[in-house]
Amino acid sequence: MNIAPMPPGRPKAFDSTEALRAALQVFWAKGFAATSIGDLTDATGLGRQSLYNEFGDKQKLFAAAIQNYRQCETATMASILRKEASTAERIREFFRVALDAHFDGHRRGCFLTSSIAIRSEIEPELAQLMDEAVNDLRRAFVKCIQDGIDSGEVSANMDPEALGMLFFTQAQGISVVGKCQRDRATLDRSIEALLATLK
């Protein structure tokens, strides 16, 4: 495998995905409409023109941020639901990690959840992108339930689509509720109550 030959012209003074991650943080913290190009150049360190050269306009950059979030954060969370463990244990771990990240850190909730909540601020073409990204997680929940049915852990009478949707919706809800509810213990107990549906 050859190393890519150096292209002619002045080399870029920034790392593209690093800049994208910085932009994502701003969109995540402020939302699409409330984020200005100035906010983005500040956060990325890129000059205005460099930002436009690299990512196109504000909306294209937002789309790229969604994609990056999907590939990094969403994929990581979904992978928890595919671990080698019982269905209940995987789901418990999912919510534990989600709540840890939330309460120990940013308290910003899921970027996709917030983006969907304000989707009307943005163009409809982006809506589809958000739907696809968030559906990765829903499908992962459904698959996790199905695994439990296959292994006999979960009753075969159960409806994996409905149960998957239930857990998925709860995850979305927590992303919102976590912003205005600082009592984590009650949220932990509510998840334990939810896990009882598997029995």
Add this chain to the structure above:
Amino acid sequence: MNIAPMPPGRPKAFDSTEALRAALQVFWAKGFAATSIGDLTDATGLGRQSLYNEFGDKQKLFAAAIQNYRQCETATMASILRKEASTAERIREFFRVALDAHFDGHRRGCFLTSSIAIRSEIEPELAQLMDEAVNDLRRAFVKCIQDGIDSGEVSANMDPEALGMLFFTQAQGISVVGKCQRDRATLDRSIEALLATLK
């Protein structure tokens, strides 16, 4: 009881709460940051100056919209949880009404849910307002569970705070998920699965 004496000066050409409701619709549809004063004057029919005279600035108007939503929509939904029926039946009815309104109508989700999701767009003083408003609903769920425990319908081993939080979070989640999930039937079945936690 006397009728209010007509004040001096030119009479207002609009109804204040009617204008507020129109403004609420715009904020609900577009979000705070993406709503311009022009959008608001268009929707209310008020002149720019009349809008400022009546409601103060954009943020104060948004606060008034939240209050109105709390008193109308949130209160109506919470009252379903206090009806004369079993705990399970009240909750089932709650979600039925919520999903009916969503899928038959605007598909905009709960105004409070969306506002909380983008709360960083707005001033922190408004955050408290949103928290209080949405907590009305959480408390209504807790009370509904407690009623079930008192009547013997729900096991006394259950934790009403945790279960109330569970249902409340699910309601918030549905408000988001409903925007990108057009399969209502699965949502209905997920609610039935959730109601099984009461047994």
Add this chain to the structure above:
DNA sequence: TCTATTTTTTACCAAACAGTCAAAAATACT
């Protein structure tokens, strides 16, 4: 009809906005 008071209308402002252009700077290749 005149005065006091309030709302409406119209015009306006400075700031912020998204996006563009053209010149300057930095590199690879010859």
Add this chain to the structure above:
DNA sequence: AGTATTTTTGACTGTTTGGTAAAAAATAGA
């Protein structure tokens, strides 16, 4: 060293923004 190519810099544009000022219009009471 010179040329081709690309990125960076900094200025610029027309528009939209939230908010305000002042005059015009509409009413009650005298």
